[in-house]
Amino acid sequence: MQSYKQSALVLIDMQRCMSQASSWPRNNPEAEDNMARLLTAWRANNQTVIHVRHLSSDPASGFRPGQSGAEFQARFYPLPHEHVADKHVTDAFSGSGLEAYLRSQSIRELVVAGVSTNYSVEATVRSAGCLGFITTVVSDACFTFARLDLNKKICSAEKIHLMSLSNLDGEYAQVLSTDAVLKS
Template sequence: MSATTNQRAALIIIDMQQGMATVEAGERNNRHAEANIQRLLATWRQSQQPVVHVRHLSRSPESPFWPGQSGVLFQPALEPLATEPIVDKNVPDAFTHSGLERWLHARSIHQLVIVGVSTSNSVEATVRSAGNLGFDTYMVSDATFTFAKRDYAGTYRTADEVHAMSLANLDGEYAEVVSTEEALALL
């Protein structure tokens, strides 16, 4: 796995906002995800590769992601630079009604490395769209995380189980699931 000659790979960082780092967000997995995202971000910046930050803005005033609340703010260690675009969304998929696809095509970017939260929601929705839109997509398994939840039958699933199922849903169908080390090797 490697980027083809002269191909730029965009790092897409999804919903790394302060609201995702609260206890209220729930039991989560991949406690080292933020550190891995920071490593990827530092390498992308050093390599002068494109970085896109995705921010969720809720449609519900009760949500910590309602505009004007601290939950909407980016986590300080992952704050975008002034030169890095921010894509705002109010649905899980970062491509829906956002202009992200157009922004990538205008820059001839066809390879995406996707990280962030939550694996089973915004990350999975965005990866599915990226694959369906024809992007060469990589999802970084240890630079994403999700939360525990009950399945449709009511059975409690740990965050690791929910994460593993999302990875299984995506790998080989919409994206190639890789580790942080494998993603770094793309550059």
């Protein structure tokens, strides 16, 4: 098992609109508490924290700049010395300068948490793996929402979450719990 002393914690899309009620059920109701535990540990050890923020150009999006939904949730607000990577698509590496920042800081290991597991988390972790970063996804510090599949049947948030983590585990990243990461 790897040591997380030199890893950057990457928190994805922990913005206000993600904490607002959704018409679709979500999984992992404890995810934000686990993210907060990780953030507290990284800060206490003066480790690198990266906040990924989605900024949409879609006028109907809750992530559109200038509205409260695009702002960070209070408990995930970046400290002045913490890096913020702004993205405009699901992948945090695409057009954000994140890779250049990580390489300039000689960071090779990432611990990823955030939302949504099957969108921004999965896309970002796939890119991280392809770019050669050693990546861990914290399974209980991510969540997603139920949605319709191609047959127009509801697929539960938990099933989607588990499939996304299964897609990543062993190929692009290792998947561990918050407790496992914090014990390392």
